[in-house]
Every structure is written in structure tokens, then in C-alpha cells.
Amino acid sequence: MISSGGPRNTPPGTLTRLFFGALAHNKPDALQVKVKGAYTPISSRTVGERVRRVALGLQELGIQAGERVAIFSENRPEWAIADYACLTASLTDVPLYPNLPPEQAAYILNDSGAVAIFVSDATQAAKIAQVRDHCTRLRHVITFAASRHEGADFTLADVEQRGTAVDDEARRTRYRREALEVQPDDVATLIYTSGTTGEPKGVMLTHDNLYSNVMTSAVQIPFEGKDVCLSFLPLSHIFERMAGHYLMFQVGCSIAYAESMDTVPIDMQTVRPTIVLSVPRLYEKMYARVLENALSGGAVKKRIFFWARAVAERWAEEKLAGRTPRGFLALQYRIAQRLVFSKLQQRTGGRLRYFVSGGAPLAPEINKFFYAAGLVILEGYGLTETSPVISVNTPAAFRIGTVGTPMHGVEVMIAPDGEILTRGPHVMKGYYNKPEATREAIDSEGWFHTGDIGEMRDGFLAITDRKKDIIVTAGGKNIAPQPIENTLKTNKYISQAVVIGDKRKFPVVLVVPNWEQLEKWARIKNLLWTDRSQLLEMPIVHAKLEKEVYGKLQGLAKYETPKKVGILEHDFSVERGELTPTLKVKRRVIDKTYRDVIDRLYEDESVAA
Incomplete structure (x- = not known):
């Protein structure tokens, strides 16, 4: 059965047309x-002028239409200007x-054949300098820094001046x-x-891929002309x-x-943003911080918090x-808001309309907590290959525990x-x-195979796990590790969790402690x-972490429950190859390391059971 978000809401278009239209x-x-501690505005007119001059400057450097230009930078206005300059050139x-x-x-520079690269500063330029001799197509390194430094051929200002x-x-x-044109x-x-497995693949996204996603998002999520968004997820994502x-x-x-x-x-x-986009890690940290503040307070503060949370959950169940x-529930909720949840809202700036979550599954427990607190998280789902949004919860169609309904023009089907x-x-x-990899991903009928396992629930899509992550035990039992791992990460003592057990008799779990919380507990226990x-060698510490793990896993089937807990000292990192740049766990690397x-x-x- 095919689920559809209905017909597309616009004819095919381009990002360049979108850009010129937005300047209006x-x-x-x-x-x-932020400049010297204060936020400074940049007008649409200035953006338009700078984009045009940089685009002309790139042409003056001899860069031809259709060639590839890389951007190696943290989020900043110059990233946006460089991107729009490339598109319009x-x-x-x-x-x-x-x-x-x-x-x-x-690897990416060579595979893409990039002829130029924008870098944010001397640090990124130094990385490119180390490998530049091996990047045979690369002709120009352009820095966003105010003055030219080692490893850079031009500043952005130099390129802009050529355009001017x-x-x-x-x-x-x-x-x-x-x-x-x-x-x-x-x-x-x-x-x-x-790439959680194998080498990275270059995903070719067309103007219309992105344009279609932008235009349907613009009508499915309500925006106001005065909205403000805080940008901190990497623009490379x-x-x-x-x-x-x-x-x-x-x-x-x-x-x-x-x-930063x-x-x-x-x-x-x-x-004081009205809209914030983030991956679940931000919400997990906020949730852990709220619980920590409540539990570290006195007995009265603790009782007030848990009373407020219980009231808010009853209120949320009614709303959902x-x-x-x-009546009395509405009155209790107003009091709970004033005593507890208004403080959480103030930490977001006090005028937030929506959080939007994507990039990884969000634990329903966390989503419901924020909803009950009066902070709505619109969870969506997609991949790089789908530009990215396939489905999203909206204010009009909202269900916790799902990733919403398909976007306009998008079809979804669950394979056997x-x-x-x-x-x-x-x-x-x-x-x-990579034509062979393309044929493997997109079948002859145009269906893209996501690699995710899921189901439709009354028109809403729910994700179970990654197909390649499903654990099949030696006894033939299938275990989806992500829901277990996401549940464990809501515990304040746990920073990371990875379930292991493929082709084994039973599953186990590796956990990395939240050291700030664990050391605080150890000091209270007078450990030295x-x-x-x-x-980590102390039995009392092992017992504590095992208690926290199993306390979160009540309700799992017996075969799903990890039988043993392994404790690791260090958080997984991108540098050691344990995480992707988007902070997804590379399970094969963890298994080997x-x-x-x-x-x-x-x-x-x-x-084993």
C-alpha cells in the first residue's frame, strides 16, 4: 500500500529562482x-549584492559553469554567501x-573534482595544505578570514573585489x-x-530536489514574517x-x-528565536539538565517538580x-507552568514557537516531556538522498512516537x-x-530504498531502526538496537550506549558514563x-551503572534485554572514526575497537536466556 502526502504544491523550480524571489x-x-559580543544584522540587499560580486569574482578566476567548488567552514554568513554565489554562477x-x-x-575533493575551496580560517586552510599536493584538480583556496594567511590563495574580499x-x-x-537559465x-x-559503512558517496541533489522540499515545507509548517531562527547545526548537513x-x-x-x-x-x-532546528542530542541534554536541577534541589523543590511533571503529562494526554x-486540571497546569516550566521556556529565549527535530530518532519520552512543558518538537524524517524531508509532524497533524505524515508530492511504501x-x-x-550504487538505491520504478525499517500508523510514519543495524541473535531473534539505546541515553548517568549481539547468544550493551553526573555521585559516596x-574498576560504580541501565529497560522482551553491561571510559569520537561527522555511531568500528x-x-x- 502506498501512502501519499497528496499532489505536489508547486511546479518544478530552481534554487536560483527561489533566491532572487526571497531577496524581494x-x-x-x-x-x-555576532560581532564583538553583539548580534549585527545583514540586510537582504547586502546579501544579494555580495552574492553577485562573489559569483562574478569566481567567474573572473576562470571557474566555469558546471565545475565543483567546495565549502569547508563552520556556520557563518560567508557560508551562505558562498553557497548562493556558486548556485547563481x-x-x-x-x-x-x-x-x-x-x-x-x-578524498571528497578528489572524488568530486573540486577546482576551488572556501575555508573558514587558518585552521581549515592548514588541513587542506597538508593534502593539497594530492588534490590534483584543486586550483584555488579562498579564506573567509579578513586577511590572507598561510595556505590561502585569496580572501573572500579579494574575490569580491574582482567581481566588483x-x-x-x-x-x-x-x-x-x-x-x-x-x-x-x-x-x-x-x-x-x-558513511557508517564504507567510503562516502557523493549524493547529487538537483535544484528541483531541494526546491520541492523547501516549497512544501513552507506551507506545511506555518511561518510568520517576524520569525527568527538560530542556526547551529552544520550547514554541510x-x-x-x-x-x-x-x-x-x-x-x-x-x-x-x-x-559556536x-x-x-x-x-x-x-x-530569542521563534524556531530552532536540531538533532535529538540537544533535547536529550536539555532534558537531562532539567532532571538534574530538579533532583539536586531540596526535598520541596523535588516534590514540586515531580508534581508539575505529573500534572503536565495528564494535560498533554488530554491535548494529544x-x-x-x-477545570481543575487546567488550573493545576497553569500553576505548574508558572512554578516550573516557565523557567525552561525562558532558557530558550521565551518566545519559541517550535523546535524541529531530525537527523536521528527522538525518544518519545523526551518529546512528550517537552510537549507537556509547552515546548512543541515537530519531529521529521529524511535522508541526504531525499533532500532531506520525507515526512514531518506539523501543528495540524501531530503524533508523538512518529515522524509525521508524508510531505506534499512524496510517496511512501513499506516493503514486505x-x-x-x-x-x-x-x-x-x-x-x-557510482551508477551501480545508484541502481542499488533507486529501483526501476523510481522507489528509493532508505535502509530504514518502519510502519504506517493511521497515515503517520514510524521508524523502528536501520535495516543494517538490526541484530539477529544466534537463536534467530531480531532486535532493534536504536530504541534501546535512545531510552538509555535519557538517563542522566549515561552519555552513550551501543547494543551488541549480532550472531551471539544474547545482547550486551556498551555504555559511556556521563562523567559529570557519575563523579558527582562518587563524591557523595566518599569514593576516592x-x-x-x-x-570504573570499583564494583560499587559498576553496580550503580548497571542499576541505571536496567532501571531504564523494564518492559523489554526477555530476548531484547542486554544480559551484561560493558563500561567504557571515553566518549565515542569522530577523530577516532567511531562516529560519523553527523555523530551517528559506526557500529562496525565500535565492534572492532x-x-x-x-x-x-x-x-x-x-x-543467556
Whole structure:
């Protein structure tokens, strides 16, 4: 059975047409950037002028239409300007995650054939300098820094000046005409999948792939002309690229760039956004912080918090059932808001209308908590290959525990083995220079095979797990690890969790402690240690973490429940190859890296059920 979001709401289009149309908003604060501790606005007019001059400057450097230009930078206005300059100069840009090491950056530059690269600063330029001799097509390194530094051939200002020198009326007219001649099926960007297995693949997204996703998002999620968005997810990630960049510019939402990931809580209170896009990790941390504040307070504060949470959950159940809470419950909820939840709302700036979550599954427990607190999280689902949104919860169609209904123009079908398939204008053109991989991903009828397992529930799509992550035990039992891992990560003592058990008699789980919380508990228990490895050797610490793990896993089937817990000292990292740049766990790497720990957990298999 095919589920559809209904007909597409616009004819095919291009990002260049979208860009020129969005400039008509003439917003004085289209973008905002922090300068010397204060946010400074950048108008639509300034953005338009700078984009044109950079595009002309790239042409003056001899970069031809259709060539590839990479962007290796953290979020900042120059990222947006460079991207729109590439699009309007008929170039295909190639975003790189700013945390990529030199060798991985070199692979993408060579595979894409990039002839130029924008870098944010000397740090990123130094990475490129290490591998530049191996990047045979690369001709230009352009830095966003104010002055030229080692490893950079030009500053962005240098390129802009070259464009300004030829920016007369005739050239402006030609620039706009050629930009609008771009076709919907032309490739706009090459985005390399982070690859939990194998080498990254370049996803070819066309102008219309992204345009269709932007235009349907603009009507399915209500926007107001005065909206403000805080941008902090990497713009190299398709979720932020489409939703936090193209979509926000299209609907006239002011985009404020966070100074860094570390300053997001402060920037949120300064910018006071009405819309925030994030991956679940932000909500997990906020949830853990709220619980920690409540539990570390006195007895009265603790009782007030848990009373307020219970009231809010009853209120949320009424609302989610389509009923209006009345009478005594409504009065209790107003009191709970004033005593407890208003403080959480103030931490977001006090005027947030929606959180939007994507990139990974969000634990229903966390989503319901935020909903009950008066902070709505609209969870969606998609992949780089689908531009990215396949489905999303909206204010009009909202169900916790699902990723919403399909977008306009998008079809979804569940294959016999449970895999989610999708078809529509959002599906990529293919993998760059990988026709065989493209044929494996997109079948002859145009269905893209997502690799995710899911089901339709009254028109809402629910995700179970990644197809390749499903654990099949030696006894033939199928276990979906992600829901178990996401549940464990809601515990304040657990930072990371990975379930292991494929082809084994029973599952086990590796956990990384939240050291801030665990060390606080250890001090209360008067434990003595000089380094964390000593702490992990103590039986009382093992017992504590096992208690926390099993306390979260009540209700699992016996065969699903991890029989043993392995404790790791260090968080998984991108640098060690354990996480992708989008912070997804590379299970094969974890299995190999911690093989000794895993093998010890299975030494006595007599505990198997």
C-alpha cells in the first residue's frame, strides 16, 4: 500500500529562482552574526549584492559553469554567501563538515573534482595544505578570514573585489539571466554521505530536489514574517542546509548564526528565536539538565517538580487525544507552568514557537516531556538522498512516537521486509560517478530504498531502526538496537550506549558514563580516585551503572534485554572514526575497537536466556 502526502504544491523550480524571489522580502535582518559580543544584522540587499560580486569574482578566476567548488567552514554568513554565489554562477558546490580530518577532506575533493575551496580560517586552510599536493584538480583556496594567511590563495574580499571591478549594468543583467537559465534537473550540490559503512558517496541533489522540499515545507509548517531562527547545526548537513538555510531565507525568517556549539545556550537567550532546528542530542541534554536541577534541589523543590511533571503529562494526554483540558486540571497546569516550566521556556529565549527535530530518532519520552512543558518538537524524517524531508509532524497533524505524515508530492511504501521506500521529486539524481550504487538505491520504478525499517500508523510514519543495524541473535531473534539505546541515553548517568549481539547468544550493551553526573555521585559516596579508569574498576560504580541501565529497560522482551553491561571510559569520537561527522555511531568500528571488552562480556555465556 502506498501512502501519499497528496499532489505536489508547486511546479518544478530552481534554487536560483527561489533566491532572487526571497531577496524581494527586503529584510533589514535577513542574516545576523555576532560581532564583538553583539548580534549585527545583514540586510537582504547586502546579501544579494555580495552574492553577485562573489559569483562574478569566481567567474573572473576562470571557474566555469558546471565545475565543483567546495565549502569547508563552520556556520557563518560567508557560508551562505558562498553557497548562493556558486548556485547563481551555475557551479555545483560541495560542502565539507568542518570537523573532517585532512585525509577525508582530500578524498571528497578528489572524488568530486573540486577546482576551488572556501575555508573558514587558518585552521581549515592548514588541513587542506597538508593534502593539497594530492588534490590534483584543486586550483584555488579562498579564506573567509579578513586577511590572507598561510595556505590561502585569496580572501573572500579579494574575490569580491574582482567581481566588483566588472559589476556594471551589462554584467549584472547577464549574471541574472544566466542564473535564471539554470534548469530544475541541473545538479545544485554534491553532498557526501558520512558513511557508517564504507567510503562516502557523493549524493547529487538537483535544484528541483531541494526546491520541492523547501516549497512544501513552507506551507506545511506555518511561518510568520517576524520569525527568527538560530542556526547551529552544520550547514554541510542536509537538514540545516534545506531547512535552516534555503527554507528560512525563502519564508523571510531572520537567520542568526550561533557563535559556536558551546555558546548555543547563551545565544538562544540573546537571539530569542521563534524556531530552532536540531538533532535529538540537544533535547536529550536539555532534558537531562532539567532532571538534574530538579533532583539536586531540596526535598520541596523535588516534590514540586515531580508534581508539575505529573500534572503536565495528564494535560498533554488530554491535548494529544484532541480534547481541551478544563477545570481543575487546567488550573493545576497553569500553576505548574508558572512554578516550573516557565523557567525552561525562558532558557530558550521565551518566545519559541517550535523546535524541529531530525537527523536521528527522538525518544518519545523526551518529546512528550517537552510537549507537556509547552515546548512543541515537530519531529521529521529524511535522508541526504531525499533532500532531506520525507515526512514531518506539523501543528495540524501531530503524533508523538512518529515522524509525521508524508510531505506534499512524496510517496511512501513499506516493503514486505519492513523497509521504507519513497518516491517523488525529493529523491536524488544519483550517486556521483557510482551508477551501480545508484541502481542499488533507486529501483526501476523510481522507489528509493532508505535502509530504514518502519510502519504506517493511521497515515503517520514510524521508524523502528536501520535495516543494517538490526541484530539477529544466534537463536534467530531480531532486535532493534536504536530504541534501546535512545531510552538509555535519557538517563542522566549515561552519555552513550551501543547494543551488541549480532550472531551471539544474547545482547550486551556498551555504555559511556556521563562523567559529570557519575563523579558527582562518587563524591557523595566518599569514593576516592585519581583518574577515571580507577573509578570504573570499583564494583560499587559498576553496580550503580548497571542499576541505571536496567532501571531504564523494564518492559523489554526477555530476548531484547542486554544480559551484561560493558563500561567504557571515553566518549565515542569522530577523530577516532567511531562516529560519523553527523555523530551517528559506526557500529562496525565500535565492534572492532572494543573487541576485547565485548569478548570478556561473552566469556561466560551461561547467563543467556
